[in-house]
Amino acid sequence: MAQQRWVRLSAEQPTSTVCVLGTELSLDVCGSAPVGATSFDVWGTAGVNLYIVHDGEVLKIPSCVPRWPLEANIEAVITMDTPSIKVNSDKVRISYYKNNGKGPMAQTLLHLTCIEISLDVDTSRSGTVNRKAKNKKKWTWGPEGKGAVLLVNCDRDCLGAKDMDNQDLRVESYADLKDMSLMILTTSGPEDIFDDYQLILHVSASDHDKVGVFHAKGGKKLNHYKHVLGSGKLSYAVERDGFQENTFYVEGLAFPDVDFSGLVSFHVTLLENPSAAMPDVPIFNDTVVFRMAPWIMTPNTLQPITVYVCSVKYNADFVAAVSKLTAKAGCKLIICPEQENRSDRWIQDEMEIGYVQAPHKGFPVVFDSPRNGLLKDFPFKGVLGPDFGYVKREPADKKTVSGLDSFGNLEVSPPVTVRGKQYPLGRILHGSYFPSFQGNNMVKVVRDFLYAQKVQQPVELYSDWLVVGHVDEFLTFVPAPDRKGFRLLLASPSACYQLLKVKEQEGYGDALMFEGVKKCKQISIKKLLSDQKLRNNNNYYQKCIDWNRDILKEELGLAEEDIIDIPQLFKSRNCSGKAEAYFPDLVNMLVLGKYLGIPKPFGPILHDHCCLEEEVRRLLEPLGLSCTFIDDFETYHEYLGEIHCGTNVRRKPFSFKWWNVIP
Template structure:
């Protein structure tokens, strides 16, 4: 709907006003009419378009102007098409008549100066500002949606800076401008008219800590980019230099969507007109642009890996070498940090999760630092944050944590369609306690953050049955060229019992598990199958996994054909919770078709581990390559595996998040 403004007229003296391009002026014809007037006619100069609204119909005034009845149901609308070159360049005349008299009894004159005031951004999501766009004050989702997008400027383009780029109010690098969204304020019209007007750019108090704005001062000096809005600044008067048609503003996000903040922010350009010297100016026009701050998006195993992270200590040199070799085979860069520098904390997966932010003009990765705060606590901020690499974290107050706050308990599915509803960026998976029993769960500030991003609608699973309590202990996703493009892998005691029964029937009941491993009690297939207590325990843990299996099938739209059961046994600790009996093979690192799987040390039959052979049988037909990595001493004995000790940054989705409907 076109913005409309009422202008009151006078028969005693001419009235002057400003017309803003792409708006309408409604003339108060009745309010200025003499008491005995019964009709009126309208005339305007060539730069003016005149319309009469009569009985609900819009009629353009013909050149031979008829006389109109003076009736409140008759409305005169004025528009103009081009900014004026001079003040009061055009005019409209209203002539009032009594009865059928030919001579007007009074006249009201309106002088008009047309200006263009337009606050514009990339509302069409093309990467360029849309000039004089429509419906800028609304934001809609979907492939036909409209609305500008803003990135949280959470990287650090200047390596000398102490914090993220959006933590200060000065521009430290011209590269930083590329992380911001351009907003242009156009002001066209006679120079003299702007001396009489006040033009303000402003935000609401609620957006004060969500956005920052820099005004480009037509200079190549960083110091000339003035911080004008945000962080306590709500209002800025735009001073127009003679002949200056465009003002450039660079907008940065300060905060991600979260509780109480849906991610929408508004910018307003308001034109104010002076009345008298004693009274304040009054607004005569407002233009509003709405931005949505881009969400943080996680990347699933099925996306192409780019960089693998692993921590090196004196005890895991062989493990690191194996991970490095596998990563290089997959074409990944490898980042190896020293465990000594980080208090021998080697649990990279638990410390951080990689994702990204995206706008039409820019995409960059963002690391989400978990609140676990182990020895690696400083690594994401110290060694990952940098140019075009952002950082975000959430810390609970008071600082109380459980193992479920580590990001081994945070995964995301590949894209899925569930009962006709599409999730083109997948769905986040977090572990919690069983619905009917109070237990541990991920801290609320992290959960709130994940839900607020909207585009990867989280699913809560039951993981508190595990000692560590992480979802990556019983599930993983691997790519596949058929069906949905992936398979869900679930740890399965039932599948493990089935496999061992088959081997016993084949005559291999005496095959040894953990053969030759120090610190592990050797046993045989026959002994495991005969251990009723062990069987009962694993049947209970299988029911815990099956609960999650049903949730995943329902929430991800999966069938049994989409799921592969990976043999695994669990043993119970003193508190009745589960830990992997042998290295947990679902806790793998997925690098394209290359899988780094914990070496299980299962029963050796014909010089091959039966567990490894079974996993190869299940996964290699999908085009996957299985590499078994020995993590027994370095990770398994400390209740973790390959996935826990590594991390991977992946390419973003090709799908643009704004094209979906949450």
């Protein structure tokens, strides 16, 4: 339905107003009628379309204009098809009659100026601005959805800048403009009409800190882009400068969060100034809506682009092994030197690399965890840069941060379908305490942020049974050519005991674990199997994993055929009862396409081969995966982490566009 405006008329003097293209003017026929009038007729110049609404029927007035009864349920409506050439060049006249009188007893005259005003954005999500689109006030999800997309301009395109691009009120580079979305205000009609009318571009008070708007003033220099909205500026009187089109660049300042839906509306309002002594009157409004692009995580099944690893004291062999694997997988390797990591090797815990995407542009964004270890400066100083964004959430009370807030405790599944509902971007997985009143949980600000992104609905798992408490200690995903395109790998004490029992029955009970490991006591299969305390503990840990297995099957729509049990034992640390890996944790691996970097378990050597390695190969290589076992025992395992904890990966974004999701 077209925007409609009520116009009051006067028989004492002509009335002047504007008619905005695409809108309707409803004339106050009865209000201006003289006493005693019983009928009326309407006449308009050639550029005016006249309609009568009578008893709910819309009738276009024919060339032979009849008289209409002057009744309360009658209405005259006018529209115009093209902008006027001159001010007041079009006219409408209403004549009033008494009974069957031949001549009018009174007349009202309306002077009209038709102008075009349209605020336009990329509502079709095609990468170009859609002119005069309908339903611009709504933003809808799905393949048939409409509404523009805005990127949070959280990268740093200008070399030498100290902060992110959305932290200033200037356009620092032409690359900066490419991160913004276009918004175009089109106006046409007689230029002097704007002597009495003013256009105001504005945003609501609740959104001023979520967006920034720059007006392109026509020049080619960066200082010709004027900051006009956002960061405290709620409105802007548009400086037209004789141009029919005014181009604005819009940047996002904030991601969706618990107190921000991600939707931002911009309005352009036409104000009429009846007199210098009176305030302006709004007579037309056009509105467009943007949704802020969410931060999106990438699962192991997506193509790796860059691998990150820290160089610390005594881990040169580990870095060399990771370097060799990344070269095999065709990835770039970035080594964070010790002067930057300050001997903090846990680069997975410090950050998670995802991305943002709009129809015209996308770039990776590093999410800096509230962990704030010695690596805390690396995401901002070493990762943030041109077309590489940055975001962080941390609680006001730093004492509330626990091990569950490190991002080894943050994973995402590949795309899944659950009970008919599709999750084409997968589902975020994070660990928490067992449902009770005690235990640790991920801090609220991070959890709220993850849930607010909407497109990867999180699943909470139970990870507080572990000393470190991270989900990557008992699960990972690997690509597969069949079924759902992946397999879920779960650490399994039961599978490990079953394997070792078979080897004992085959006569290898005296084979030793941990051969070749310095400062680690070797133990035979027979003795390990007879350790009842270790067995009891692992029975409990298996129950914890099985609890998560059931959650994952239900929330990811998995069958048993989608899960592979990887042999693994855990041991209790001190008297806490919480678990750490007994030997290097096999599921805590680096997944680079078909190439897997797996912690070397130092299991019993049978026929010159580690039986644990052979079992992992038997389980994974039929999927087309290549297993490389990397020694991380002294450099990571003894510090309660493994290969995945000590590496990080930037991956190719999903080909699926997030705005096609139906949350």
